[in-house]
Amino acid sequence: MGFLPIIALVLLALSGLLLDAHRRTWRAAEADAELDERGRRAAKAQYLRRMRASGTIGVLGALLILQPLVPQEPLWFTLYLLLLVLLCGWMLLLALVDGFAAALRVRRARHETESLEAKLEREIQAARDRSDD
Structure with a gap:
């Protein structure tokens, strides 16, 4: 048993836990x-973003498990690899958006705290x- 199925199972388990x-x-x-x-609304948006990213981790795990079924012809294997790369890019984009939203939330909370401190x-x-x- 190679390392690819182990990584795939870890990704599937991680996805489920997340x-x-x-x-x-x-x-x-x-x-x-x-x-x-x-x-x-912010909590719901965060929930949806993170569910998409965690689901994508599961899809990546499933694709890694299915790798032996992909025909070893250049076209099919290229499409398979392209799909893996696109899904990784999608996860990166979701992570960037989530990080940006978290930074905005922290900035807004800091501003509210400073306003309350000034009022006090x-x-x-x-x-x-x-x-x-």
């Missing part, structure tokens, strides 16, 4: 009563000014 983890995370976000509509500082200063009078 799909389950994403589903659990989404259910927790969906049940979170403190999450506003914007946060819920103004309230503290106003309270000090009133106590000095």
Whole structure:
């Protein structure tokens, strides 16, 4: 048994574990009563992006298992390799989009925190000014 079937099985197992983890995370976000509509939409979009990427990992694993069935003719093998490369590119694109969305979410949260800190500082200063009078 070569290393390709082992890698394929690892990819399939990883895909299943990731799909389950994403589903659990989404259910927790969906049940979170403190999450506003914007946060819920962001969680749903993240869930969908990550489900697509994890599903693609599973498809790659399945394609690696099917490799012995691909005819060893140049056209068919080239198409098979092209499909593998396209799926890897698709996963990379999904990862980039997910990273960009996460960076935006962190930036927005940081901005909200800074706004709340500034508001609190103004309230503290106003309270000090009133106590000095």
